[in-house]
Amino acid sequence: MAEKALVDESFSPEQFEEKPHSKWEEWKANFKRRGWILLFILPALIYVIIFCYIPMYGILVAFQNYMPGDQIIGASTQWIGFNNFLTFFSNPNFWEYFTNTFLLCILGFIVGFPLPIIVALLLNSVRSHKVKKGLQILFYAPHFISLVVLVGMLRLLFDSGGLIDQLSIRLGGDANGLKLFLSPEAFRPLFIFSGNWQDFGWSAIIYLAALSGVDPSLHEAAKIDGASRFRRIFSVDLPAIAPTIVMLMILSVGNLMSCGYEKVLLMQTPGNLATSEILSTYVYTFGLIGGQYGVGTAAGLFNSVINVGLLVIANFTSKKISGNGMF
Amino acid sequence: MKKLIIGISVALVWLVASAAFAVLGTNQNTSGDGFVVLTVKEDSVKDYNTMPVFKDLANETGIDVKWIYNTSAQYSNNTDPVGIKGIDAIYHSGFSNLKLYDYGRRGRIVAIDQYLSSMPNFKKILDERKDILEALKSPDGHIYSLPRVEEMGLKAYPNILYLNKKWVKKLIDENKLPAGLTLTEADLKDGLDLSRNEFKGILQQFYANDMDGDGSTSNEVPLSFVTGNWQGNEADLIASFGLPENREHKTIIEDKVTFTFTDEKWFNAVRELATWFNSKLIKATSYTQGDNDFLAKGQDGRYGSFYWWEKNTVLSKELRDDYVIVLPLRNDDDIDPETGKGRRYVGVSNEQEIEKGECVILETCQDKEGLLSYFDKFFEPIYSAQLNYGSIKSGAFLPEKVNGKLIPNDDHGNQSADDFRMKNAPYGVVYLTEKVWEESVEMESRAKQRLEDLKNYVKPYSYENAKAIPNLNYTQDELVTLNVYESSLSNNVKSWYVTSVTNGGIPSKESWQNFLNTNKGSIEKVLEINQAAYDRYLAATQDK
Structure with missing residues (x-):
């Protein structure tokens, strides 16, 4: 008891208050000493504010009868509530565009997401350094081909009169050849596989970087335990890059409904419209070219809301299942 | 540390400064007297400021106009051309009905009808021609643009079928004409009379034989067209089944706005076209190519037959005599008891001879009466002709009139008539009617x-009682509804049609009926709005 009382006496409240122990004080002291490091995030912050946050006020256009030159907030603004959304949802093709977008993106994701992981794991297991580097360059070179050139190549190969068309005729297939660019069924495979061919090597880089961080001693220990190469991929490599995979998956899910319109537009023909008209091409043709900026923005906003919803769901699920998440 | 801060500050200053310059750079120099008019033209067209017709206009009116220009690519990238600083008007604005109305009711472009007192020529036109007045009116009753009126009667029938007579002659010589068809060399002249099945038989021979004699049978194109193009499309081939088809599948029959694709004859035509496609008489390129690709291929004489509105632009000089005009194909399923032969039909296109949106005056223009009185001169025949074909002084017309008429000069040296016109004619606001x-x-x-x-x-074979849809005047609600339903419907029709023809099979009646059922709502809405607008048009143009 006496000991305790002694301690209590030495502890005066005044002394406590003088010491810079509150979080705020600590932060201030820390900032004084190392605050300049924060300057490094300044360019990124400015970029995000200028290009991501400031333009966001444009969302208001979705609730207006807007045309360029109008003030977005001002006396001349014509507010029309949710009319643009109603116009968009009442489009008889709305569900078709929605399904097309969803299928194109989800199928692209199912094929495109695991591919770089597999490639990275395989590349990582290649023994010869030279072969590994060579393959890596070979895989990511297509990434640098521009979209227009890529679609040009696709047309040379798969359009009527193209290589595949000619080959199928010569090989005694359908006398009329394979007009893949006119076929709604061929659009998705062409789009997805060409996109993955172009990007699987590039996307594998981030996994390769994660794999290079795997402690070699883990592999050695596994080897001693008699693990095969295949076993080591599953038991050492894959768990090591799991957080990266989860992170990238959440990010991809957040972009699941945005396939981009440029390549789709370039590949669109009157024949494949049944599958190639998606929300973003609708926003482009109806909103930008047709001058219906309000409806276009409403459609774009609808797409973004779905993306945010998917992002939150993916994050929540991943946290529940694996404990990894972004926020 | 200091260096880092300096570095970042310099980068920031540079960013802000370049953004500021970019904003300032879009402002045009507006100093000086006279008007500045933005026009949309390609680099290959001569500078309007040096064209004699504009110099004459300036001399006559005493009004000084400086022309600045955008190429069509630059112009289409500008989402708000009306917002360009320092210009008074936009020539070749190309604004749609909705855009004219949207700009007009915001007070950003001028309601021209309020200045008719300074425009005697335009006022006279509107007084005399109720159809033009109706065509130009926006939903609020104002006129926001100057029109282009070029009435030659050419646009209603934009497809003529041409056949390679050299190839047919080869078939005759080699005794390879399809069974049942007798043709002699003397028959191979303009106005060749063929039924659809006879024509198909000829195309089959074109496909099966090495017609151009290069040792290969694969590069012949039996029949070519550009689907959905305003000219040279396959509408008349479909029309041969007995319906007034045009590229929009929309026409007026006995004062009723009608869709052709809801007619069973249209479905039969699609089935037949699919068999033509499957037998390679029509290549897939007809459904994917643009007009440039189409024209390029015509130059090497690979076409057995083609649809276009004339043959000279399609064929190189030495090939032009090799092709003859085929009369609209006779319908083998509809025999006229009197002649014992199939009947012939062609549809009427909806291409307008009265085009609105050619020129708009901006509200910022300081002297609207002055500028409009200048543009009013464009409607006089002497100027309309020069604007449409090139200046008299640059050689588009002979210097002297004959019997009071301007006579076009056909001799342009090494240049083709098309090339000369492209370079020398500004086009745009003109008034060239039958009377002119x-x-x-001339x-x-x-x-x-x-x-x-x-x-x-x-x-002579135009479908009886079928009329083109005129420039209709919609209310704002109708415009908005049409915008949604018509664009999606036309997408769906295009998609069903092209897929049915090109997917290698023959479309079933069930698939066509499903397609009609799915689009029933849109079809009804679009027809209803168009019919209402057309009824109003009839009332307005017939009463007065």
Whole structure:
């Protein structure tokens, strides 16, 4: 008891208050000493504010009868509530565009997401350094081909009169050849596989970087335990890059409904419209070219809301299942 | 540390400064007297400021106009051309009905009808021609743009079928004409009379044989067209099944706005086209190519037959005599008991001879009366003709009139008539009507030739009671509804049609009926709005 009382006496409240122990004080002291490091995030912050946050006020256009030159907030603004959304949802093709977008993106994701992981794991297991580097360059070179050139190549190969068309005729297939660019069924495979061919090597880089961080001693220990190469991929490599995979998956899910319109537009023909008209091409043709900026923005906003919803769901699920998440 | 801060500050200053310059850079220099008019033209077209016709206009009116220009690519990238600083008007604005109305009711472009007192020519036109007045009115009753009126009667029938007579002659010589068809060399002249099945038989021979004699049978194109193009499309081939088809599948029959694709004859035509496609008589390129690709291929003589509105632009000089005009194909399923032969039909296109949106005046213009009185001169025949074909002083017309009429000069040295016109004619706001052609301006010889061809080989077979849809005047609600339903419907029709023809099978009746059922709502809405607008048009143009 006496000991305790002694301690209590030495502890005066005044002394406590003088010491810079509150979080705020600590932060201030820390900032004084190392605050300049924060300057490094300044360019990124400015970029995000200028290009991501400031333009966001444009969302208001979705609730207006807007045309360029109008003030977005001002006396001349014509507010029309949710009319643009109603116009968009009442489009008889709305569900078709929605399904097309969803299928194109989800199928692209199912094929495109695991591919770089597999490639990275395989590349990582290649023994010869030279072969590994060579393959890596070979895989990511297509990434640098521009979209227009890529679609040009696709047309040379798969359009009527193209290589595949000619080959199928010569090989005694359908006398009329394979007009893949006119076929709604061929659009998705062409789009997805060409996109993955172009990007699987590039996307594998981030996994390769994660794999290079795997402690070699883990592999050695596994080897001693008699693990095969295949076993080591599953038991050492894959768990090591799991957080990266989860992170990238959440990010991809957040972009699941945005396939981009440029390549789709370039590949669109009157024949494949049944599958190639998606929300973003609708926003482009109806909103930008047709001058219906309000409806276009409403459609774009609808797409973004779905993306945010998917992002939150993916994050929540991943946290529940694996404990990894972004926020 | 200091260096880092300096570095970042310099980068920031540079960013802000370049953004500021970019904003300032879009402002044009507006100093000086006179008007500045933005026009949309390609680099290959001569500078309007040096064109004699504009110099004459300046001398006559005493009004000084400085022309600045955007190429069509630059112009289409500008989402708000009306917002360009320092210009008074936009020539070749190309604004749609909705855009004119949207700009007009925001007070950003001028309601021209309020200045008719300074525009005697335009006022006279509107007084005389109720159809033009109706066509130009926006939903609020105002006129926001100056029109282009070029009435030659050429646009209604934009497809003529041409056949390679050299190839047919080869078939005759080699005894390879399809069974049942007898043709002699003497028959191979303009106005060749064929039924659809006979024509198909000829195309089959074109496909099966090495017609151009290069040792290969694979590069011949039996029949070519550009689907959905305003000219040279396959509408008349479909029309041969007995319906007034045009590229929009929309026409007026006995004052009723009608869709052709809801007619069973249209479905039968699609089935037949699919068999033509499957037998390679029509290549897939007809459904994917643009007009440039189409024209390029015509130059090497690979076409057995093609649809276009004339043959000279399609064929190189040495090939032009090898092709003859085929009369609209006879319908083998609809035999006229009197002649014992199939009947012939062609549809009427909806291409307008009255185009709105050619020129708009901006609200910021300081002297609207002045500028409009200048543009009013464009409607006089002497200026309309020069704007449409090139200045007299640059050699588009002969220097002297004959019987009070301007006579076009056909001799342009090494240049083709098309090239000369492309470089020298500003086009745009003109008023060239039947009366003008009769009294003041002689038509170009090639236009006369085309009219003659149409008169002899196409017009007599026009579907009875079918009319083109005129420029209709919609209310704002109708415009908005049409915008949604018509664009999606036309997408769906295009998609069903092209897929059905090109997917290698033959479309079933069930698939066509499903397609109609799915689009029933849109079809009804679009027809209802168009019918209402057309009824109003009839009331407005007939009463007065």
